[in-house]
Amino acid sequence: MTEPILSGLFVFMLAAFMGYAVISKVPALLHTPLMSFTNAISGISLVASLVAAGSDWGLAARILGVVAVTAATINVVGGFLITDRMLKMFRKKPGAK
């Protein structure tokens, strides 16, 4: 039981440190895309929702699972599309439309 807890904490710690180092370097220019990007990747909870909706854990779990899949899918699909739309607009030279 202790093994997954410990390895989970290791992963969390490393990801948090790396995240802090990298995200501090994201320019203010890109803060809105950063938000929509991190929002899209945290839609990874979709994978947990998939297991919940697809397993035979009773009707309550099934319905809640489908709602969770729907909500997470909206974020994943919408998040990556919007981030792409925004990033496409950032250009160094004017005119190239």
Place this chain on the structure above:
Amino acid sequence: MTPVLLAAASASIEGRQLVTAAAYLAASFLFIYGIVSLTHPDRARRGNTMAALGMLLAVAGTLVVQGLSYEWIAGGILLGSIIGVPMGLKIPMTKMPERIALSHAFGGLAVALVGVIYYIHESGFAAHGEVDRFHMGAVGFEVLMGAITFTGSLMAFGKLQGFLPGKPTVFPMQNAITFVALLSAAAMVVFLVARPASISIGVADTVFYITLGVAFVLGVLLVLPIGGADMPVVICLLNSYAGLAASASGFALDNKVLIICGALDGGSGFILAMVMSKAMNRSFANVLFGAFGSDAGPAKSATGGKAANVNEASVEDASELLKNAGSLIVVPGYGMAVAQAQHAVREIASLLEKNGARVRYAIHPVAGRMPGHMNVLLAEANVPYDQLYDLDQINDDFVNTDVVLVVGANDVVNPAAKTSPGSPIFGMPVFNCEQSKAVIVLKRSMNPGFAGIENELFVHPRTMMVFGDAKQTLQKVASELKSASGH
């Protein structure tokens, strides 16, 4: 990818688990690659595409898990795509804060529901035995944060969209009630974790669902007293909560890719919230519990209407001044987003650049309703990003600038932040607009801004106030400039 999946479909359970794990590993790599790419505007788009690919791999890797029934999953994915795709492709850039708030709500909801399902499956109705303490703690935290994020983000969305009053909503004992709710929710999670064997599962279930309910109420309580101008901080904090909830779900499910993404999301939201509150010279506690902007009492003292010393100018005056400017700094604020004036701003900038003027944009970290809001709007209007400057980069240049054009900004150009210690915004870093040779302020009326504070810049001798809708004013100025250059 498909042959791999097909091969996996016929493989043993162990083989399938291996495929899933490999997909998650690849996804983790691609997500981290994506976030590293975001440190540079030229590489960012590619990073986003790679991360989307990572998501696809993770989903594909999950779908090979033994015994999943696909029809329910397909229904959810289809419904989510029907809502998510048009939202992603169509939503206007001016509505970005609303869309981000809404996406935090969806994220919080999904994570909270996953926590509830896990609880049902592992403990409650299914009676699979007991959840061990560590996992109960993770699930409790996940559900608490997820539910707070859900209702809190819906409140933020309502305020941004105008369903709810943008001003802080306050009632007696508000902070005390919020604290009690927060403490009781935390205490209930601790109870569930520490539950002695003598307490039945039925009681534990009841406590769990009460916790969920209290968390939903808490989200509302936490965001109600926060004013519209403080939305940047709130949105960042909700972003952080959503990430932490996702990370907790990774602990509950022993899923590393969830832990990583949650940590990145949670960390990013937290860093942005710190940047925002630093740019307002306020602490988190002050933003969250200060109900800033509700007490507009002393603010309306001196100049309620148009005071005598306001230098009201016409479109022609402003055009004349701009025509002869050798250098211009545009200071955009939330008013630019409301008026959707970014394209008109860009048009004037182009006309002045043809005259040989140097045009730059000064972007305050808290301009608008979310971090980077102004940058996105100006990028949409085709402003090259090397003309967009941060507060620190440009603030010493105002003194050498001919004209400053303030478009719908207020608190971020208020000299009171530097000069009057009694002001609520004293100490907040602001632009040195008043040091330039001339200032043009585009404003709807003389009403004080969101924080309800008088702005000395508007009555400054070198300031010209042009009242009216910013977009219409700018379009009139543009046609003046065009006809002038036509001669």
